[in-house]
Amino acid sequence: MxxxxxxxxxxxxxxxxxxxKDYFSVFMLPVNIFLLVLIAYQIIVSILKRFPSPRGMYLLILILLVAESGVYLSLRLFIFPMAIATSFKIYxxxxxxxxxxxxxxxxxxxxxxxxxxxxxxxxxxxxxxxxxxxxxxxxxxxxxxxxxxxxxxxxxxxxxxxxxxxxxxxxxxxxxxxxxxxxxxxxxxx
CATH class of the missing domain: 2.30.29 (PH-domain like)
Known part of the structure; x- marks a missing residue:
């Protein structure tokens, strides 16, 4: 039991x-997600400057959906489980x-x-x-x-x-x- x-x-x-627990790895996951969102933002800004048309808006929406799903998956699958984890002890x-x-x-x-x-x-x-x-x-x-x-x-x-x-x-x-x-x-x- x-x-x-x-x-x-x-x-x-x-x-x-x-x-x-390796706190450095747990800390680096949100940092990596922030960098991913920052890169996506840079891509979005460059696309909107290049294509100020409806096609640019469709690309913007697509990139935002991909970035959002990436953030959700990383939070759900990596950050949350690692944050609530504890030390592994063998008796x-x-x-x-x-x-x-x-x-x-x-x-x-x-x-x-x-x-x-x-x-x-x-x-x-x-x-x-x-x-x-x-x-x-x-x-x-x-x-x-x-x-x-x-x-x-x-x-x-x-x-x-x-x-x-x-x-x-x-x-x-x-x-x-x-x-x-x-x-x-x-x-x-x-």
């Missing part, structure tokens, strides 16, 4: 490793993943997942490895897109974020491999 911070540290065991008896839902963030509650509660872990590889057999691919976070953890109580948890150059991801995969709960899978569309 997934539990919050109320699990006492005796049940968690000794802290093996902690990977902290002797379980781990706390970096990903958090909005409700967990609001309640300031990290989900602790005991290793004994894990039934099976689906390791999903990146799309670029579709042509290779999953048995020949290494258990390395560099190759892995995400892990779907199936718990004995029927819940699932997805782990995608590994901070600090995948140090925690390698350690977690090593522990899960020793427990024999890993099942390798190809890339699949969500």
């Amino acid at each position: 997934m539990k919050g911070n109320s699990v006492n540290s005796d049940k968690k065991g000794a802290l093996i490793t902690t990977c902290r 002797k008896n379980g781990f706390i993943p970096a990903e958090r839902t909005l409700g967990e963030r609001i309640k300031r509650k990290d989900i602790y997942i005991p290793f004994d509660e894990i039934e099976i872990v689906d390791v999903i590889y990146h799309e670029r490895y579709l042509d290779r057999d999953t048995e020949e691919l290494p258990l390395d976070p560099e190759y892995i897109r995400k892990m779907i953890i199936h718990l004995k109580d029927g819940n699932t948890r997805t782990v995608e974020l590994f901070w600090d150059d995948n140090k925690c991801g390698k350690k977690l995969l090593e522990i899960l491999e020793k427990k024999g709960v890993i099942r390798k899978k190809r890339y699949t569309e969500d």
Whole structure:
């Protein structure tokens, strides 16, 4: 069963490793979006100077739609999940993943997942490895897109974020491999 911070540290065991959030990467995402919007603005101004006709307005609307969708996707898929993420911690008896839902963030509650509660872990590889057999691919976070953890109580948890150059991801995969709960899978569309 997934539990919050109320699990006492005796049940968690000794802290093996902690990977902290990379604040520079989180900060650079909005900066990159701002630069993208600034470039789009420059393109729009140059188009309007060149084509002060209805054709220029259509191009303007098209560019604005593309820029808006880019900003929305980057906020939804990158900035928001990284902003609410926490440190990735691996204990002797379980781990706390970096990903958090909005409700967990609001309640300031990290989900602790005991290793004994894990039934099976689906390791999903990146799309670029579709042509290779999953048995020949290494258990390395560099190759892995995400892990779907199936718990004995029927819940699932997805782990995608590994901070600090995948140090925690390698350690977690090593522990899960020793427990024999890993099942390798190809890339699949969500």
